[in-house]
Structures are given as structure tokens and as C-alpha cells.
Amino acid sequence: MTPRVLAIVLAGGEGKRLMPLTADRAKPAVPFGGIYRLIDFVLSNLTNGNYLRIVVLTQYKSHSLDRHISRTWRLSAMLGNYVAPVPAQQRLGPRWFAGSADALFQNLNLIYDEMPEHVLVFGADHIYRMDPRQMVQQHAESGADVTVAAIRQPISLADQFGVIETDPSGRKIVAFREKPKNAVGLPDAPDQVYASMGNYVFRTQALIDALREDALDPTSKHDVGGNIIPMMVKSGGAEVYDFADNVVPGSTERDRGYWRDVGTLDAFYEAHMDLISAHPVFNLYNERWPIYTGHDPLPPAKFVHNDGDRVGRALDSLVSPGVIISGGLALRSILSPRVVLHSHSVVEDSVLMDNVKVGRGAMIRRAIIDKNVVVPDGARIGFDPEHDRARFAVTHEGVVVIGKNEVIER
Ligand code: ADQ
Numbered sequence: 001m002t003p004r005v006l007a008i009v010l011a012g013g014e015g016k017r018l019m020p021l022t023a024d025r026a027k028p029a030v031p032f033g034g035i036y037r038l039i040d041f042v043l044s045n046l047t048n049g050n051y052l053r054i055v056v057l058t059q060y061k062s063h064s065l066d067r068h069i070s071r072t073w074r075l076s077a078m079l080g081n082y083v084a085p086v087p088a089q090q091r092l093g094p095r096w097f098a099g100s101a102d103a104l105f106q107n108l109n110l111i112y113d114e115m116p117e118h119v120l121v122f123g124a125d126h127i128y129r130m131d132p133r134q135m136v137q138q139h140a141e142s143g144a145d146v147t148v149a150a151i152r153q154p155i156s157l158a159d160q161f162g163v164i165e166t167d168p169s170g171r172k173i174v175a176f177r178e179k180p181k182n183a184v185g186l187p188d189a190p191d192q193v194y195a196s197m198g199n200y201v202f203r204t205q206a207l208i209d210a211l212r213e214d215a216l217d218p219t220s221k222h223d224v225g226g227n228i229i230p231m232m233v234k235s236g237g238a239e240v241y242d243f244a245d246n247v248v249p250g251s252t253e254r255d256r257g258y259w260r261d262v263g264t265l266d267a268f269y270e271a272h273m274d275l276i277s278a279h280p281v282f283n284l285y286n287e288r289w290p291i292y293t294g295h296d297p298l299p300p301a302k303f304v305h306n307d308g309d310r311v312g313r314a315l316d317s318l319v320s321p322g323v324i325i326s327g328g329l330a331l332r333s334i335l336s337p338r339v340v341l342h343s344h345s346v347v348e349d350s351v352l353m354d355n356v357k358v359g360r361g362a363m364i365r366r367a368i369i370d371k372n373v374v375v376p377d378g379a380r381i382g383f384d385p386e387h388d389r390a391r392f393a394v395t396h397e398g399v400v401v402i403g404k405n406e407v408i409e410r
Pocket of ligand 1: 100162261
């Protein structure tokens with residue numbers, strides 16, 4: 001028999017480093033890859049793995065996230081399945097969650113309601129495919145209090161992750177340091193660390209006990225990575241699940257092991273660029289492990305030439321339903337639903353979100369443009385760094401980012 005499992009997705013993060021994309025939506029609701037939202041990836045992994053009782057803990061600017069979940073993620077209620085967004089309910093007084101462990105603590109009733117054998121606690125803002133059953137199986141066989149999914153990452157990124165040290169067997173966690181400033185590399189690869197992916201499987205009682213103990217500690221930040229996992233490491237019950245061992249049905253040598261934390265605008269941009277090569281390292285076309293999302297009933301993308309010599313074209317690009325390329329050109333770009341490129345416009349190496357309109361002769365290079373922005377005729381974006389910095393956000397790597405509904409002067 002498969003064990004009873006409750007999955008909890010932590011979706012309350014603010015995503016400050018993704019501003020302006022998170023100005024009025026929670027990070028897990030940020031659009032990705034034309035037709036998806038970040039949260040679709042974790043929810044697809046869980047549902048493809050047949051974990052069909054899922055609560056999503058939200059708090060910060062959760063309106064568009066709630067709407068997306070309730071429109072898209074409707075599982076069969078008749079079989080007792082659900083994806084339920086649960087907003088911060090201030091059960092324990094008039095305050096928001098202090099940290100992710102506090103969010104879990106305040107929702108312990110959801111765990112008592114289900115009384116599962118294991119509780120999956122997964123983050124909501126990563127791009128990856130993972131079969132969670134393989135992790136749960138290792139966890140159940142080992143009898144650990146918690147099993148933490150881990151992946152090797154460059155040591156330069158150590159201060160963004162929970163960094164894990166294991167005993168010589170490679171399984172038992174002997175140290176877990178949340179976002180350390182001076183991490184030490186792995187014995188076999190000094191330029192790498194073993195990073196927590198922010199996905200955990202807990203033995204239910206061990207999680208309840210740890211959350212209760214943490215809630216009583218006035219010095220705690222009530223954070224899963226910062227407090228709960230280190231507490232379980234101390235008591236000797238924490239193990240690691242190596243993501244390199246995960247084999248997703250339908251995956252290939254090429255896209256196996258792909259995982260991206262899109263916590264910064266540059267990482268968000270790079271993960272998009274990973275989608276568009278002829279043989280992408282992240283393959284959206286694996287039908288044995290689909291990434292689910294919601295669709296408006298839009299017409300197919302249309303390519304027309306209406307200006308004599310100008311043919312509407314797209315190359316090395318993802319083009320969503322409802323797009324019209326009318327005498328414009330898209331190169332190495334992601335066009336979300338309802339984007340329109342007018343004659344003589346050129347969009348290169350860019351991510352255009354829902355309903356962006358690009359005027360006649362406008363040129364866009366290395367940009368992320370959020371929903372509903374109208375790019376005026378003849379505008380230049382991504383060509384003059386100084387002019388761009390004066391008007392828009394520009395990332396460390398020089399990607400121009402224009403927020404939702406922003407009005408662009410010519
Ligand atoms: P971070 O992502 O920096 O590191 P955090 O900001 O706590 O940690 O976010 C983790 C998840 O919890 C995200 O999905 C976020 O949306 C959500 N979240 C945060 N606060 C919440 C709250 N109060 N209520 C509900 N949800 C909340 C974490 C781990 C690291 C690990 C990285 C991997 O702490 O150890 O290496 O993820 O990216």
C-alpha cells in the first residue's frame with residue numbers, strides 16, 4: 001500500500017529580488033515560460049507523482065495565486081483529492097506568519113485532519129522535474145525524521161542556500177547551515193557545495209514535535225531551513241536525498257537533474273533562455289511528466305505579413321496561443337499569450353508576458369517585459385544602457401525589466 005501523504009507547498013514568499021515582477025503578485029504566481037506560473041512546476045511534480053492532497057500556504061499578495069490555483073488546479077473532489085490554497089488565517093492572534101515554520105505551526109490542524117504518515121513540505125519557486133515518490137520511498141525505508149532533497153551547486157551561490165554536510169556514507173546529515181557566508185567546498189569538488197532544494201519529507205510526529213518546540217523558542221526565526229532542519233540534524237534524524245538519483249519518466253540524459261532556483265531576475269531570465277534552444281536542457285515536451293497549467297480559450301498563434309516586404313516570423317522562440325506577429329520578428333524569445341508584434345518590430349533574447357503590445361518599428365533586446373505593457377512605435381529598449389537605467393530596472397547582467405502596466409514614453 002502507498003503510504004498516506006499530505007503535501008504542503010510553501011507559497012508565501014515575497015520574492016523581493018524579483019521586483020518589479022513581484023510588485024503585486026506573490027513569487028510563486030510569477031508567470032514563466034509563456035503559459036505557466038512558477039507554482040505549476042511543483043504542483044505538476046506532486047500530482048504526476050500521485051500525491052493528490054495538497055495544501056498551498058499563501059500570505060503575501062496572494063490574489064493572483066489564489067485565482068490561478070482555483071481556476072487551474074481542480075482535482076477530483078469525488079476521490080477526496082484537492083489542491084487547497086490556505087491564506088494566513090491569524091489563528092494564533094492578529095499577526096502574519098513569522099517564517100515558514102510558523103506558517104506550518106499555525107496550520108497544524110490541516111495535518112491533524114489528514115493524519116498522514118509523511119508530510120511533504122515543498123517550496124514553490126523552482127523550475128524542475130522531480131518524481132517525489134522516489135524521495136518518499138527512501139525516506140520511508142530509512143525511518144528518518146526528515147529527508148532533505150539536495151543538489152550540488154557552485155560554492156559562489158552557497159549564501160543563497162541551506163548547505164548540507166553529510167557523514168562518509170553520504171546519507172546522514174551532520175551539519176546544516178542556512179545561507180552561510182563562508183562555506184567550505186565538498187571533499188571531491190572544492191568549488192561545489194551540497195545545497196538543500198527546500199523540499200522536505202517529514203515523519204508526521206517528528207514534524208509536529210519540532211514545530212511545537214520551535215514555537216516555544218523566543219530566539220527562533222521560525223524558519224524551516226534556519227531552525228527546524230538544524231534542530232532535527234542535532235537530534236540525529238536528518239537524512240539527505242540526492243536529486244542526482246531521481247529519474248523522471250520520459251526524461252533524457254540531457255535534461256535529467258535540471259533544477260533552477262529563479263530567486264533573482266538574472267536567474268529567472270537565464271532559466272527562460274534554457275527553454276528555447278533546439279535541444280533545450282529543460283524539455284517542456286515530456287508527455288510522460290507533463291507540466292500542467294491553465295489556459296484561457298485563446299485562438300492559435302498567428303503569423304502574418306501585412307507590409308509588403310515584411311513577413312511575420314519567429315525563430316528559436318516559444319510562441320503562445322493568442323499571439324499575433326504581424327510583420328514583426330521574434331528571435332530567441334518567449335512570447336506569452338496575446339502578445340502582438342507590429343510591422344518592422346524586432347524582439348530578440350527577450351521574455352514578453354501576457355498582452356504586451358510592441359509598436360511599429362520598435363526594437364527590444366535582452367528584456368523582460370511584464371503584462372499589459374505597450375511599447376510605443378519606434379521605441380528602443382536594451383540598446384542604450386544609460387537611457388534604460390534612467391527609465392527601468394536593469395539587472396546586474398544588463399537585462400532590462402519593465403513592470404506590469406508600466407507606461408513607456410517614446
Ligand atoms: P529560501 O527560498 O530563501 O531558502 P524562504 O524565503 O523561507 O527560503 O522560502 C522557502 C519557500 O517558502 C518559498 O517557496 C517561499 O515562497 C515560502 N515561504 C517563505 N515564507 C513563508 C511564509 N511565511 N508562509 C508561507 N510560505 C513561505 C529555502 C531554504 C534553503 C534552500 C532554498 C532552496 O530555506 O535552505 O536551500 O530554499 O531554494
